[in-house]
Amino acid sequence: MQCPECGSTSISKNGRQRGKQNYLCKACRRQFIETYDPPSPYSDEFKRECLKMYANGMGFRSIERVKGVHHTTVITWVI
Ligand SMILES: [Zn+2]
Known part of the structure; x- marks a missing residue:
């Protein structure tokens, strides 16, 4: 606490x-x-998938299109 x-x-x-x-x-x-x-509305599993896509060279907006998660949300997971 x-x-x-x-x-x-x-x-x-x-x-x-x-x-x-x-x-x-x-x-x-x-x-x-x-x-x-x-x-968080997103599970750790979901975050890992998005971060894996990012690690494989996909841009934030591509991840947004594929996963339906806003790109600024993904950016907060990377930093
Ligand atoms: Zn305090």
Whole structure:
């Protein structure tokens, strides 16, 4: 469990909000809920396939056409 703002692990529970556990960072006082990061809509398997295509010399826009994933999304996986 880490603060999404400063990465501190000094977290205290801060009650519940709309059925979700609410947390408070003791370091920066930021409040956040447990499911702060939305899960990626793409699986690791899917990412690996796209990165393999990139490694084989395909451009981002070619990958976008073949896999239906936006090229800027692929770029964030490469860097
Ligand atoms: Zn914090």
